[in-house]
Amino acid sequence: AQSVAQPEDQVNVAEGNPLTVKCTYSVSGNPYLFWYVQYPNRGLQFLLKYITGDNLVKGSYGFEAEFNKSQTSFHLKKPSALVSDSALYFCAFSSGGSYIPTFGRGTSLIVHP
Amino acid sequence: ETGVTQSPTHLIKTRGQQVTLRCSSQSGHNTVSWYQQALGQGPQFIFQYYREEENGRGNFPPRFSGLQFPNYSSELNVNALELDDSALYLCASSPGQGSEDTQYFGPGTRLTVL
Numbered sequence: 001a002q003s004v005a006q007p008e009d010q011v012n013v014a015e016g017n018p019l020t021v022k023c024t025y026s027v028s029g030n031p032y033l034f035w036y037v038q039y040p041n042r043g044l045q046f047l048l049k050y051i052t053g054d055n056l057v058k059g060s061y062g063f064e065a066e067f068n069k070s071q072t073s074f075h076l077k078k079p080s081a082l083v084s085d086s087a088l089y090f091c092a093f094s095s096g097g098s099y100i101p102t103f104g105r106g107t108s109l110i111v112h113p
Numbered sequence: 114e115t116g117v118t119q120s121p122t123h124l125i126k127t128r129g130q131q132v133t134l135r136c137s138s139q140s141g142h143n144t145v146s147w148y149q150q151a152l153g154q155g156p157q158f159i160f161q162y163y164r165e166e167e168n169g170r171g172n173f174p175p176r177f178s179g180l181q182f183p184n185y186s187s188e189l190n191v192n193a194l195e196l197d198d199s200a201l202y203l204c205a206s207s208p209g210q211g212s213e214d215t216q217y218f219g220p221g222t223r224l225t226v227l
Contacts, residue, residue, distance in 0.1 A: 043205075043218035043219050043220045044218040046215045049215060092155075102158070103156050104155050106154070
């Protein structure tokens, strides 16, 4: 079955340090990959997506992600974390055969002051 | 904030009852999807509507049904509520039904079934 995996339930990072939230995918064909963020008691907000082209995708709030086909990964990164980045992050995919996005289980990012 | 709104914010029902949740899509969007997000889980796709027609369905029983109206607002109906239906229900609109389209989510409706 096609899926995305977020191997870490929680990521802890100190404010000002770089952060990485991991996502790997198992999708046949060419996937479309997304990152969304969810703050407490809120809906999901779109951060960025990879459709085609440049493997490095820049998104909202200083986040970026790199599509790595050989490693089937789409890790979310930010050079300098803020306490306000603390939230739940979801990786998702869709593909030409299934336009419905499928979400990972989520990773809780905690940025310590 | 997206332009997607949902009502009500919270709802408490008892097992066996029926519930209707409502969603107003972002202006210009003709596609709406509904998701169930259980505590500690990612959103699970329920179904999608495109121009008032059901366009795809996830692994949910028929007691989960929906409607999309000409103004592209939408309803999710759940009959014969079960305890496991307790979750955050998210509505998301998108400008089209393509795989590459971004989903714009509303704030959700928290449903508790007692």
